[in-house]
Amino acid sequence: MKIILTTTSPNIDSEIDPRFGRAAYLLVIDTNTHEWEAQTNPGASAPGGAGIQAAQFAADQQAQAAISGDFGPHAFKALQAAGIAMYLYGDCRMARQAIERYKAGQLQQVGAPTRGDCDSDHHGQGA
Amino acid sequence: MIITIASGKGGTGKTMVATSLALSLAELMPEQPPLFLDCDVEAPNAHLFLHPTWTEQKDVALLIPSVDEAKCTHCGKCAEICQYHAIAVLGQKTLVFPQLCHGCGSCTALCPEKAITEIPDRMGVIERGPAAAGISFARGVLDVGEPMAVPVIRQLEKWMQPGPGQTVLRDAPPGTSCPVVTAVRGSDYLLLVTEPTPFGLHDLRLAVQVAAELGIPAGVIVNRENGPYMALDEFCAGQRLPVLLRIPFERAIAEGVAQGKTLVDIHPEYGDRFRQMFVQIASLP
DSSP states (O other), X not given: OEEEEEESSSSTTOBBOSOSTTOSEEEEEETTTOOEEEEEOTTTTOXXXXXXXXXXXXXXXXXXXXXXXXXXXXXXXXXXXXXXXXXXXXXXXXXXXXXXXXXXXXXXXXXXXXXOOXXXXXXXXXX | OEEEEEOSSTTSXXXXXXXXXXXXXXXXXXXXOOEEEEOOXXXXXXXXXXXXXXXXXXXXXXXXXXXXXXXXXXXXXXXXXXXXXXXXXXXXXXXXXXXXXXXXXXXXXXXXXXXXXXXXXXEEEEEEEEOGGXXXXXXXXXXXXXXXXXXXXXXXXXXXXXXXXXXXXXXXXXXXXXXXHHHHTTOSEEEEEEOSSHHHHHHHHHHHHHHHHHTOOEEEEEEEEOSOOHHHHHHHHHTTOOEEEEEEOXXXXXXXXXXXXXXXXXXXXXXXXXXXXXXXXXXXX
């Protein structure tokens, strides 16, 4: 199955990027074959809707899980609609480490957005 | 003629200038007092000076998409065209994010299944009525929590068409982003109210860039002047910006404005100064 991770560089030995919508890269990995592919995050510099764009990408890839440090309200809603499970990095620093922990069932799953929408949902960058 | 009062920096005295200019012009042209638009829709307050009686009110709504899931084939064309990512196709679901939608209608127009209809989503209100000295007054009010001021300002401008030869005064919001550009665009002249501080000057520089970008001639009003501030005068001279009026930093003005009085109530002699300034602006080529 395919999962998506947010990373700071376009490869599997990258450090994690704790942001979802604003992450530098989106790493898609097949957990069975360990084949991976990295993609520049289309929403990294978008003025708004970054989380939705990243979620759209994850859905288009038919990913079953997304791992990041943060899921905003729009990203959460979109990923949930797409049936993509969300997990948090916790104290993982490297993408490989997060993949191993995911496979071992050691990552915390997210059941609600990890932050609010105090900037009125606008531009998606509110903390 | 449309004159917009802007500043860049907040709190420089835009509304104080705009309302007193309106009252001064009503005296100059009693047969056709000006049309006053409070375009600061996030925090409109010119009514506190001009005391309109509201006679008409209209909701401002954006038409946002509503997807009929029975007809939707999840082809993704809507999500692809939407530059605001307000609509997303996620597997077998199409989701709309109303607060990101700008109401452009592209998704509705391009849906091959005709699965999208448009429904109004209220974001604010516009209201109008007669005010002091026969001024036609109108304002927009953005609902709390709504992110987009521009549609409210646009609707306000569209709703309030001036009579032939009627002067329009637009009180702009602070800043230099989309709402300000919307208030300024289409004006014949821009009055930039500033204060002689590094903060006033900093934001004046930005506001002047907006004027230049939009190709609108501008002049400066220095408010709360308290002795010479050379940096401001040098900037205005360098930019060939005329300083049209200087209002001193004065306790009587501050006290009066704090009580809701207009500048021309406090110092009636400003009436002539505003009228002279208007004649100077109106006689520009």
